[in-house]
Amino acid sequence: xKSELRALTSVRGIAAWLVVLYHxxxxxxxxxxxxxxxLAKGYLAVDFFFLLSGFVIWMSWSARVxxxxxxxxxxxxRRRVARxxxxxxxxxxxxxxxxxxxRATGRETPQFPLAELPLHVALLQNWGFTRTLAWNDxxxxxxxxxxxxxxxxxxxxxxxxxxxxxxAVLGAIAALLVLLHFxxxxxGAATLGAQIPRLGLIRCILEFACGTAIGxxxxxxxxRWRVPALAAAGIAALAFAGWTAGAPETLAVPVAFAALLxxxxxxxxxxxxxxxxxPLHYLGEISYATYLGHFLLWVAFKLAFVDASxxxxxxxxxxxxxxxxxxxxxxxxxxxxxxxxxxxxxxxxRSPTRSRGTGSAPG
Numbered sequence: 347x348k349s350e351l352r353a354l355t356s357v358r359g360i361a362a363w364l365v366v367l368y369h370x371x372x373x374x375x376x377x378x379x380x381x382x383x384x385l386a387k388g389y390l391a392v393d394f395f396f397l398l399s400g401f402v403i404w405m406s407w408s409a410r411v412x413x414x415x416x417x418x419x420x421x422x423x424r425r426r427v428a429r430x431x432x433x434x435x436x437x438x439x440x441x442x443x444x445x446x447x448x449r450a451t452g453r454e455t456p457q458f459p460l461a462e463l464p465l466h467v468a469l470l471q472n473w474g475f476t477r478t479l480a481w482n483d484x485x486x487x488x489x490x491x492x493x494x495x496x497x498x499x500x501x502x503x504x505x506x507x508x509x510x511x512x513x514a515v516l517g518a519i520a521a522l523l524v525l526l527h528f529x530x531x532x533x534g535a536a537t538l539g540a541q542i543p544r545l546g547l548i549r550c551i552l553e554f555a556c557g558t559a560i561g562x563x564x565x566x567x568x569x570r571w572r573v574p575a576l577a578a579a580g581i582a583a584l585a586f587a588g589w590t591a592g593a594p595e596t597l598a599v600p601v602a603f604a605a606l607l608x609x610x611x612x613x614x615x616x617x618x619x620x621x622x623x624x625p626l627h628y629l630g631e632i633s634y635a636t637y638l639g640h641f642l643l644w645v646a647f648k649l650a651f652v653d654a655s656x657x658x659x660x661x662x663x664x665x666x667x668x669x670x671x672x673x674x675x676x677x678x679x680x681x682x683x684x685x686x687x688x689x690x691x692x693x694x695x696r697s698p699t700r701s702r703g704t705g706s707a708p709g
Contacts, residue, residue, distance in 0.1 A: 356630045362629070364388040368387075369388075390603075396553035397604055399554055403426075408561075410422070427492075428686045430634075432689065433638055433685070434482075437639060438463070438466055444645065466480070516563075519604060522552050522555055522556050523556060527597035527600075571613065578608040581602075589602065635673070
């Protein structure tokens with residue numbers, strides 16, 4: 347599935363940059379109102395992340411967990427922790443250094459509550475233990491992903507999507523997305539970005555579960571992909587149109603993203619796909635570093651360059667984006683990948699009898 351994942355990796359890079367622009371939009375001088383309104387919805391890229399994560403992990407790990415039973419679960423969790431935790435811990439170190447520097451200069455640091463730091467280290471900060479986002483704000487979604495990883499083996503051992511009729515798989519996806527909308531509506535949340543400390547966890551788990559079911563549909567339809575891909579693209583377009591016409595964001599956007607993910611997965615690797623271009627693919631490769639690294643860089647950048655008007659011109663916007671790109675590449679090559687390789691190698695050395703052919707997971 348290398349070519350298919352290549353295109354989806356590129357989409358992950360695009361989504362990460364939508365989150366970057368979401369966080370800086372209010373400080374860009376001269377940004378047209380229409381552009382600001384579009385960038386104001388950049389937080390929705392996280393919902394695509396959750397769906398894509400469920401898709402990729404189900405494709406990569408479901409057979410191994412199901413075939414290995416309980417014995418495969420520790421390896422799965424070790425590798426997921428090796429994937430997400432080292433860079434998260436590094437960025438927390440950066441945040442702590444920044445907080446100490448601000449305190450040393452007499453500035454208030456409400457963004458960095460020391461009492462909550464242990465929760466952030468353990469990636470438990472968005473499990474209902476806090477009321478606001480803090481430290482490295484984007485890491486809230488990584489905290490929720492950890493919960494999804496812990497529940498994933500239970501999902502795999504309970505439901506084998508391959509044996510579920512197609513109509514039932516589609517019904518399960520619809521039910522999960524309707525449930526998501528119902529929960530948000532019940533709590534008075536009109537947008538998916540509302541009440542993240544309270545609703546972010548269920549948002550992640552339900553969309554992650556939908557992603558696993560979409561993986562089952564991809565397996566069934568990949569050989570005869572044209573009609574399902576066109577149908578999925580049509581559903582995505584209708585859902586987006588309904589959203590712009592006033593349909594609830596908490597229902598229309600997850601439906602649109604679920605259909606879009608399926609359409610992209612089915613059409614990936616076919617003919618000349620621009621999403622498989624090397625530059626876009628590299629943006630996807632370093633997207634986790636972009637996602638976790640850009641926010642604290644923005645905090646520091648504002649301290650240095652944003653004036654009393656809280657606005658920056660386009661040259662400074664370009665400078666910040668260049669710093670994000672360079673920082674993402676540095677974090678990926680110098681921190682994220684070396685730490686992941688080291689932790690995975692450490693786990694392998696502790697299990698010398700394991701076959702060398704079962705160690706790595708795509709994506």
